Amino acid sequence: MELLQQGRDALDAVIAGVNLVEDDPKDNSVGYGGLPNEEGVVELDASVMHGPTGRGGAVAALRNVRYASRVARLVMERTDHVLLVGEGALKFAKAHGFKEEELLTDAARETWLRWKETLSNQDDWLPPHTIDTLDVGQNVKQALRHYGTINCNALDQQGGLSGCTTTSGLAFKIPGRVGDSPILGAGLWVDNDVGAAGSTGRGEANLLACSSVMIVEWMRSGQSPKTRASQPASGSRSRPR
Numbered sequence: 001m002e003l004l005q006q007g008r009d010a011l012d013a014v015i016a017g018v019n020l021v022e023d024d025p026k027d028n029s030v031g032y033g034g035l036p037n038e039e040g041v042v043e044l045d046a047s048v049m050h051g052p053t054g055r056g057g058a059v060a061a062l063r064n065v066r067y068a069s070r071v072a073r074l075v076m077e078r079t080d081h082v083l084l085v086g087e088g089a090l091k092f093a094k095a096h097g098f099k100e101e102e103l104l105t106d107a108a109r110e111t112w113l114r115w116k117e118t119l120s121n122q123d124d125w126l127p128p129h130t131i132d133t134l135d136v137g138q139n140v141k142q143a144l145r146h147y148g149t150i151n152c153n154a155l156d157q158q159g160g161l162s163g164c165t166t167t168s169g170l171a172f173k174i175p176g177r178v179g180d181s182p183i184l185g186a187g188l189w190v191d192n193d194v195g196a197a198g199s200t201g202r203g204e205a206n207l208l209a210c211s212s213v214m215i216v217e218w219m220r221s222g223q224s225p226k227t228r229a230s231q232p233a234s235g236s237r238s239r240p241r
């Protein structure tokens with residue numbers, strides 16, 4: 001809000017806003033402190049869109065750099081591409097001066113370890129137990145999936161609309177899994193003449209629906225987000241998962 005009040009571009013403001021969460025070790029769904037993939041490695045996804053120029057950029061499965069949002073912006077501004085992934089995204093970030101760091105906090109590691117130890121009673125990872133426990137690892141159902149992401153969209157004093165979505169993605173995902181957050185049209189969409197939308201929740205569902213671009217298009221045709229949320233589109237398919 002401070003940046004917007006100073007008259008700065010909305011993209012500066014949304015990135016500064018989400019950086020607060022990317023920095024926060026207590027938020028286990030974004031940036032530093034995010035929950036890792038199934039191998040205990042944090043992989044981040046992020047996207048940005050700049051309404052006035054209609055440009056966008058994104059990174060996926062980025063390791064060891066907490067500011068995925070800033071790297072996504074650099075993809076938009078300093079390449080002729082839209083999306084960089086994995087090792088290429090990390091090399092690109094390092095070329096722009098980002099330093100590699102361990103993103104896995106002790107709290108996130110312990111949550112991951114609890115998940116791993118209770119996932120199955122058919123493997124050799126054991127949760128805390130006593131010598132009398134007969135079925136170690138039986139608490140499979142307690143291994144909950146965690147969701148959480150930040151989407152931030154803003155309108156600046158010049159009428160420019162911009163947005164950013166950043167996340168550590170689905171906790172305990174298969175390494176290399178990419179969710180909706182870095183996919184423009186799914187995790188984020190901005191149209192300077194109409195509005196902006198972004199998402200959190202089960203990315204696989206949104207990848208099959210491309211909800212952000214659909215929401216903006218429905219707004220263009222005169223519907224309000226509130227109306228659409230309570231009245232699913234006619235003909236919408238039910239999804240198996």
Ligand code: ASP
Nearest residue numbers: 147148149169179201203
């Ligand atoms: N949508 C994110 C993803 O699927 C996760 C989330 O919002 O919790 O990667």
